Amino acid sequence: MPYSEKPYEFVSFPPGPNRYEPVGHHRFALTAGKHTGMMEITLTARRPVQVASGLMDVIKLKSGETAVALMTKIRRRVYVIPGSSLKGAVRSIVEAISPSCVRIVGWRTRPFLPRRMNPCSQMKNLCPACRLFGMSGGRRENYAGQVHFEDAVMVEGRPVVVRTPLLWAPARSRRGLPPRYLRGREVKGRKFYYHGTMAKGPDARVAAGTGSI
Template identity: 40%
Template sequence: MPGHAQAEPKPFFWISLKGRPQRTAPPGHDRFRGLSGWMELEIEVVSDYLYVGSGQLELHSIQGGEQACYAFARRNQGLIIPGTSLKGAIRSIVEAISNSCVRIAGRSERIRSDAHKGCEYKERDRETLCPACRLFGTTGYRGRVHFTDAVPVGEVKTEIIKIADLWPPRQIRGRKFYQNKRFQRLDLKPAKNHRFLEAVPKGARLQTTLFFENLEEEELGLLLRALGLDQHPEDPQRVIFAFPVKVGGAKPRCLGGVRFTPKRIRLLEGGPALFSALLAGESSSAAKPLLVRFLAHRELLDPEAWERFRQEARPKNEFCPMEVY
């Protein structure tokens, strides 16, 4: 359907692979150095819907009949976004904007660049891990960044929506990301090559905590940019939302755009003070001064990839394709 494809521009973009990742030895886990702590993040759904699959099909009553429906992820009956989903989403952006290796690739997708094949950790090798592997880990090296499962803030209700089936990409031209466009609503009549999803609508809010250990300030700067934050171009003291981050499934239908807002940040001093602080339940500090401080670091950023990502991932007031493309 070439005519159809022209009528509906594809909702994704590529960040090309170039050069080679800057690989260095990661810090060990044996002692505290750098910055450790946690960040409380609010997550707001800014695309029309968010769908994070549980892997379960459930029966729902739709237009007078029972229909199989892909259920949203839950824990103890409550909706969640698993921490692993959040980590995967943030990691893929970190990989792209820091020219790291490619670990998040579909089964059918082959990496053409040898330089970007997944890092292998060797304990005595000094040039072993790219920025993303140093942060998120790889075989033999535990990551220093972890997300808790996100849980709803207040009441979050799901809705049933219908989408046309999705097809994997046939070719790969670098790192693929989906844009933030508008969802085209379909009627709920059961139809061939369509499926029902249980999704969370725009405006829903959830919260998660990002734990980090032994990070450098430039690593926190990179992480914050992967969360969609940036310095204001004219005033570096202001923090802006640069783009929504894509989380969960059905991204080719433009689902899953979320905005991360850091609410509080707690930095722990190393050594025994860390544990006494934990035991005392010391309160965390306001986020903004620390965000400004970390965002000032651009050492790990690939400026060209970052600029392209910012332009392509910002919300576009265009419709997402409804059908196969």
């Protein structure tokens, strides 16, 4: 664990993505070993889940302190985890545990990514994650994938204010990836934060100032 206040680790890359042509949507191709259907799932938040609305707000706490929160101004609030967010979170795990490409990679990180892990771009040549979740490869080569996620609506509990340092994506500085992300000239792997271990440490602005992120 490189930084105790930011509990993350790297998941190393496979020898290469296992690419082939997806089954498509134009025919019903349920052969042995394949599955179709719908799953109804109940999620239990074992640790705080933050879903940003994209709006800024200021709220008053009992201690008299004010904090900046991201909440909507709509009076009757329905709290959801958007299906697109869930899909992205599940996809990132599927990518890490299967021989799949790195779909989302920033331009500062890309030079350090092993070339074999570059995102799939051809419809006839897709890794497991791109076949399942879809891909947009440019040049009109797009695939819708085989799964769909609906929004998860909160049915129990209430929102609370929790302080946490921001869990940044890698390489936010203009200098690119810091040495602790690299093995030689290549990135060590996919960055994952530990589940069940809350990040500690100073407020995000302090962390940014001291360079501890």
